[in-house]
Amino acid sequence: MDDSIKRSYEKYFRLNRLPHLWCPGCGNGIAMKAIVMAIEKHPELNKDNTVIISGIGCSSRASGYMDFDTLHTAHGRALPFATGIKMARPDLKVIVITGDGDCTAIGGNHFIHTCRRNHDLTVILFNNNIYGMTGGQTSPMTPQGKKATTTPYGSMAHPLDPSALAKAAGATYVARSTAYHVKHLADVIEQGLNNHGFAFVEAIVQCPTSYGRKNKMGSPADMLAWMRDHAVMKAAWDKMSDEEKTGEKFPIGVFLDTRAAEYGDEYNKLIERLGGARS
């Protein structure tokens, strides 16, 4: 195994654990690279003051490959663990990596309320539209009509839009990008890292093994090309008519970037007010 570093962002990987376990052509590796590229651009972040927390699923294996203090939690529970860590150590930058099933199904309630409290967390949801680790079952973000092992005749439900949910629930930064738009993805994650509050980034990634194969989406490269052909930058999307927003087109970009009271800050003010010695 060649542990030499070719690119500076590689220093954030646990090189002795690569290659990662994701399938050939899986988009998770691209999204993980975008995260470390964003961390590298952030002048204050380093391996000692940054923590990576993940749930369970394909996405959540990312934490094991990243050379920080890392925590691979239970299914759906990354956000409560992250909340505890952030409250205990507000000086640490806490990044959460989750998946569409992990974050919006089993962890849905935590997602809503962690947004609501606006904890200073940067959450990156790897959306592959399916439960990959368990072999391709439908997720809340499987588009209507698309197939999975548990929707063999096509998903009947409308997919969840976590960006809209995050906005409604009180997140202060919300963005979406794709594995095709690598640099854009790294950029929106970097902006998320700069937001002092709950920052949410949906990274659309290809799952060629389960989602792609079930839905005849072709090779991993074909799935990336699909993202290229269907993603529309927000500025252009906003100018489109409703008729133009048909088909499988979807917007990418920054949907919300604002500031609001952050829970930990408010709590520290309370401690100050009550004369509690800072611990």
Next chain:
Amino acid sequence: MKGRITLKSERCKGCGICAAFCPKKVLAISTLGQIEIVNGKDCIACGQCELRCPDYAIFVDKEEA
């Protein structure tokens, strides 16, 4: 502009993304299921392969022609 390609083949899973996005057909998947450079002299250092590789297995550096 010319490109110098470095492969970390122990990381390559042969997904073919780099070959598919290469505009100059420099790359191909070998019979062993891994990426190989079949036409290195045509590389224009566009970086598409490196950018899109999910496995950090291919890197391109610019070289003056």
Next chain:
Amino acid sequence: MKARLMQGNEACAEAAIAAGVRFFAGYPITPSTEIAEAMARMLPKCGGKFLQMEDEIASMGAILGASLAGMKSMDATSGPGFSLKQELIGYGAVAEIPCVLVNVQRVGPSTGQPTAPSQGDVMQVRWGTHGDHPVIALSPWSVKETYDTTVMAVNYSERFRTPVILLMDEIVGHLRERVELPEKIEIYPRRQPKKTRAEGYQPYEPDYDLVPNIADFGKGYHIHVTGLIHDETGFPVGSPEVTERSIRRLHEKISRVGEEIIHTKEYFMDDAEYAVVSFGGTARTAYEAVRRMREAGKRVGFLRLITVWPFADKAIERLADKVKGIIVAELNYGQLVNEVRRAVAGRADVALCGKYNMKAFEPEEIEAAVTAMMKGGKA
């Protein structure tokens, strides 16, 4: 020492803070809610943090996270909430994260009778999670002992790096008593790494006592923590050898200390021919029943379990060698009694004095059970 009138739940909260707990996450549930309310009032005054989370599972996740980041942590609930937390209790056991979880028991199953006492979670706290891991559960019988066992629970959780259960019940949780709190208590500090990264530090390398010195997050050790079975490095390993070794060590780090953490108390045992075994709030009534029988000249003794898990096998064995019959008084359909039977192994009669109708025991009921055994038992 200053005497104060306190409720059991309040004593639990005060003791936790005295023992160094600085993070509490919880969700309202009767009859444990006063613990959360007290923590919400007190923690910010001493630089600690309180969070009411969106649900029971989130509360457990938050305390595990805060503990990993170096803050001693606690959560309190009742039976239904405890059920919900089970997966993360197992996570805390396998990832070896210190924390204290209080279960103020009420009548179940399901929503049951929220305001009524019960001791129906004896087996839930021991066997509720999936897979194999040991459990330490302490059960106080008074407000003062709630204080003491809470401190003990915090210390054990840090020493053994495992979740520790404080198995309370509605009787003790809502009991108000005059207590004298200790001015000074022993505090077990957070374990620290004994090696640097350069010296080859491995977060899950066991120390001499089989407990690993896992670095807190944010100390520059770059450790990985997972609920998957892992080796000394902390990274998951799918081998039979590592799996067996890991599960065995989780058990042995607690079993190796043997009787040291198994606290029991004997009363009126000198020439006893029969004995009552009980714990928690029920032990108060059992004590009174035995006291009355002694006054009436009956040779009855009483063994009270403070540590419910690990089970007091040795104390029960000694009891079985001494008496003809044992009555187990517990507020349920019969849980602890089966453990007693196992440990007695036929050396004495064992009978259940159980109750599950929302009411605490009356001394007469336990007296009647002992009397029935005396009449029907071996002469």
